[in-house]
Amino acid sequence: MRNSPVLAMALLMSAILFLSCKKNFHPVDPADEEEQLEGYFFDDFSQMDTLTWLTPTSGASVALENGALKITMSGSTKYRGDFQRIGGVPINVTNYPVIAVKMAKPPKSNCFFDTNLGAFDNRNNNHTVIKMASGNIYYWDLSRGSLGSTPLPADSTINLSLFQFKVADVELTAAQLANQEFDYPVYWVGAFRSIEELRQKAGVPTPTPFQFTGAFTHPGLLHTSSDLDRIKFLVDNQKPNAYGSYQLLQANGRASASFNMAGPFTKLTRDPNQTVDGVAGGAVKSRVENDFLAAYYNALMWKITGNVAHAQKSTEIIDAYANITTGIVGADAELNGLYGFILANAAEIMRATYPAWPASSVAQCGNMLKQVFYPTLQNFRPYAHGNWDIICMKALMSIAIFTEDRDMMGRVLTYFYHGEGNGSIDNYVISSSGQLQESNRDQPHTMLALGSLAELAEMAYHQGIDLYEASTNAIMRGYEYTSNYNLGYNVPYVLWYDYGERNYQDYTPEAISAKNRGNFRSVFEIAYNHYVHRKGLAMPFTLQVLQSLRPEGAPFGADHPGYGTLLFNQWE
Structure with missing residues (x-):
């Protein structure tokens, strides 16, 4: 059948309409048949024969070589090699909020994404990492931050005249210096619709989120009903080790x-530069720590002694904060989760054991925990040492259990196994011998993290999830390694950088740290109880620590519950 003039005209008009729409889009990635929206760019250096990037660093150089952008750094004791896109880049946060670069940069360096509006969130070392066999991917999600102090408008394209990645303060190991490793390759730089699309590009699937489907158990944070009954039994029968720990608790003014x-x-706040209600931030921190520990210790004393005055004191403190506290301010905000965890444990005991505490007050406490702590802790802290992530996880899990929030519980469990930060289990316990991410930093932080991991696992265990057994008893391996070293023995050590490869000045990748070696925190009984007395495993070095430490006493600050010889004693 021949085409009619009407049909021919319709086809012509359709072609004109198609072309008029198409001109609004940027060129298509040859590897992607789907047309791209405004804000798209993808510079694949294996496909380029013209240099479109430069290095603004004095003495450094840039070249296209072997399918990559080769950056040769300059410097003497510390090195630097930034790279900058000629002509800048248009970005659109609604269409392509994720900016990513794949490169094999030097592992210990200060790295940040910088523009003419300022650096992402006004700081360096806030990238997230996807580990790859050859060159890692570093990305920044503009939907969760700003450039400098400039809010990024939605549905609008911004032309950035300066678009660069800074790789500065590079410290090389003796081996790297000997091998003259002064250059590194950049494979591609681009913008992505989502982290999921970025992972698809990288061939690294997004981990399946953990779904918590069990019934919540109460009390079910650090202590179950049987745990509380056992604690009372140990005190009533004056079992020597447990009773010694109880006497230390009883003498603590915060248990009064x-x-x-x-x-x-x-x-x-923990920030000394802040002022809250006329009180300097440092004083606020110490006073809140005391108050929240008092709520927790009085809850325990109520259960042990039956003295209602302890119950009244605990709920008095909980109610006072639940009714007035609205948020967290200042630097180191995530670390406020340490005493948020303590308060949640106090509230969990009181809800289960003190019927005189009204349901409305219980609900108000739950609301406060969610409204005050969740906004700060929800994304964890992947660009910090691992104890930060772990503190966020244990605080969020305590709040999730107290408020029966399944989504929050699943979020914590997913991050524990798969988080792109130093605190997920395989990024913190990094060797078969039990070396930890912060073993090359100092010993107090390793003990802070270990105790917090055990506390996290203890809560999960009470909810029917065994995090203690994760990665072949990784937490036990970490305890044994740390105990072994702090007892004065030699331990195997492997070269290690933090997961995000940042130039923290408080660690060396080449050696374990002897800082505060042998100063033990009260965090050993909880893990020993699980692995040895529940599971029948051996922890000989941890036992040596406990033989010198028992009875465990007060914690450092409000970092942990302390008094583990009483609270986690299933052996006496």
């Missing part, structure tokens, strides 16, 4: 029913 609360405060 006559404790004088310093708060409540409208905001929580």
